[in-house]
Amino acid sequence: MNSTHHIKYSALVTVALLPLLILSLSASVILAAPDKDEVTDAPQHATGRIFLNNGDKLRGDFSQLNKKGLIQFNSTLLKKPVTFALENIVTYKLDTAQHPASTNTSTLARVELNSRYNQPYGDVLIGNIIELTEKQITLETHFAGTVYIQRPMVKAISFISNDSGTFYGPNTLSEWETPNHALTWRVRNKELIATKRNSIIGNKVKLQKSSYISFELEQPDNFQLELRTFTDNITSLQPKNGHKLTLSRSYATLSLNTPTDNNAFRAGLNRQRYPVRLTKKNIHFEVFIDAEAGTYKVFINGQQAAAMQIEPLAEDLPHQGLSLTHSSTGELKLKNIIIRPWNGVVSSALAAAPDTQAPDTIKLNNGDNVSGTLASIDDKHLSIETEFTPITIPLSRIESFDLKQASQQPLMKAGDASIWLNNGSQITLKVATINEQKVTGYGQAYGELEIDPSTINRIDFNIYDKSLDNTRAKVDSDS
Numbered sequence: 001m002n003s004t005h006h007i008k009y010s011a012l013v014t015v016a017l018l019p020l021l022i023l024s025l026s027a028s029v030i031l032a033a034p035d036k037d038e039v040t041d042a043p044q045h046a047t048g049r050i051f052l053n054n055g056d057k058l059r060g061d062f063s064q065l066n067k068k069g070l071i072q073f074n075s076t077l078l079k080k081p082v083t084f085a086l087e088n089i090v091t092y093k094l095d096t097a098q099h100p101a102s103t104n105t106s107t108l109a110r111v112e113l114n115s116r117y118n119q120p121y122g123d124v125l126i127g128n129i130i131e132l133t134e135k136q137i138t139l140e141t142h143f144a145g146t147v148y149i150q151r152p153m154v155k156a157i158s159f160i161s162n163d164s165g166t167f168y169g170p171n172t173l174s175e176w177e178t179p180n181h182a183l184t185w186r187v188r189n190k191e192l193i194a195t196k197r198n199s200i201i202g203n204k205v206k207l208q209k210s211s212y213i214s215f216e217l218e219q220p221d222n223f224q225l226e227l228r229t230f231t232d233n234i235t236s237l238q239p240k241n242g243h244k245l246t247l248s249r250s251y252a253t254l255s256l257n258t259p260t261d262n263n264a265f266r267a268g269l270n271r272q273r274y275p276v277r278l279t280k281k282n283i284h285f286e287v288f289i290d291a292e293a294g295t296y297k298v299f300i301n302g303q304q305a306a307a308m309q310i311e312p313l314a315e316d317l318p319h320q321g322l323s324l325t326h327s328s329t330g331e332l333k334l335k336n337i338i339i340r341p342w343n344g345v346v347s348s349a350l351a352a353a354p355d356t357q358a359p360d361t362i363k364l365n366n367g368d369n370v371s372g373t374l375a376s377i378d379d380k381h382l383s384i385e386t387e388f389t390p391i392t393i394p395l396s397r398i399e400s401f402d403l404k405q406a407s408q409q410p411l412m413k414a415g416d417a418s419i420w421l422n423n424g425s426q427i428t429l430k431v432a433t434i435n436e437q438k439v440t441g442y443g444q445a446y447g448e449l450e451i452d453p454s455t456i457n458r459i460d461f462n463i464y465d466k467s468l469d470n471t472r473a474k475v476d477s478d479s
């Protein structure tokens with residue numbers, strides 16, 4: 001760095017020490033300020049925040065990425081743009097991400113890819129399936145237009161209803177609410193993580209009278225998770241309405257959300273001990289709720305563990321929120337959270353599919369399975385050739401289908417970045433272009449993609465570097 005740029009940078013640091021500016025930027029991660037004839041004036045607005053591997057952060061936006069992996073970064077706090085190497089960048093959070101536009105499609109496809117070696121999750125793309133062949137899946141998305149996915153890299157396909165009371169995640173912390181925006185929960189690696197005892201987080205999911213809730217829980221030595229359903233206040237430990245289901249290592253408890261009325265609380269208390277002891281670290285919970293009847297059935301790892309009944313709720317369901325409270329010590333992790341309307345048929349998602357040689361098995365949302373060969377699919381129906389007769393099934397009645405085929409695992413490539421979209425999709429690409437108009441890159445499962453920046457929540461770089469895990473955890477909790 002020449003003396004002129006050093007003086008500019010020293011002045012910047014002096015300004016940064018002012019209490020009104022949140023800026024800490026080390027010279028070790030700045031490569032150079034571009035020459036005067038190579039840059040334009042910095043924009044008058046910041047579109048995101050960059051987080052560096054030494055813990056520094058800075059508001060601004062990317063203007064260009066060159067072939068050497070150097071990113072030019074603009075900030076209103078800097079007189080001129082600066083250049084960073086990708087190897088020094090942990091995350092870029094975008095402030096400009098917009099909520100997905102509403103769609104006329106009643107059912108969306110959620111395509112999950114195989115994970116890369118030693119990675120905790122695979123890519124997820126959400127959109128409309130246009131075509132499915134032996135070699136590829138054609139998906140129409142709001143973030144990258146038409147995407148062609150290599151079918152052998154696909155692990156599973158499930159279908160998401162656009163109806164009220166539906167949620168698949170976690171995707172980002174912005175989907176949830178905490179009291180006074182407290183940073184007691186975070187989202188990392190598609191897990192919702194509680195970091196402090198008695199921490200609460202809520203979701204305005206609009207639970208339906210009959211609802212299904214499932215999730216996987218990573219069990220500490222002892223845990224207690226409270227689910228407050230149909231609550232009027234999703235960030236309160238003492239709401240005035242709804243039910244409270246408490247799940248622990250040994251039992252489930254169902255009560256009314258009336259903490260100030262001890263008599264009513266005791267009258268509504270219903271506790272059942274599980275028939276088997278939980279020994280696995282990862283537990284799959286499923287809850288089938290009928291609010292009008294006041295019944296709750298709890299399944300653990302595919303087996304019914306509790307069936308309880310309590311005072312029914314009002315028919316009009318004035319309150320439909322859901323909150324989660326981690327009321328024990330240690331860190332609690334939840335993943336693969338699914339909330340959707342329930343059709344009244346009790347059937348565990350872990351129920352064994354029939355043993356068949358058919359290439360495709362479709363699981364319906366009433367628990368039935370249909371085996372055969374997929375014939376065609378459009379945005380409303382799926383047709384399958386069974387052993388006896390062709391069958392056409394509305395997508396709204398399909399929970400998922402299993403593709404029995406040779407599986408291919410995407411490779412880990414240097415320069416891969418993880419791009420998180422505003423509809424819950426997540427894509428791994430080797431990024432080639434980043435600017436206000438587009439983000440482009442190459443993915444082994446998709447080829448070249450061009451993504452609309454307004455649909456991106458964040459981009460994680462250096463995703464295979466385990467030494468950055470602690471730094472990335474701090475980024476996750478940064479508001």
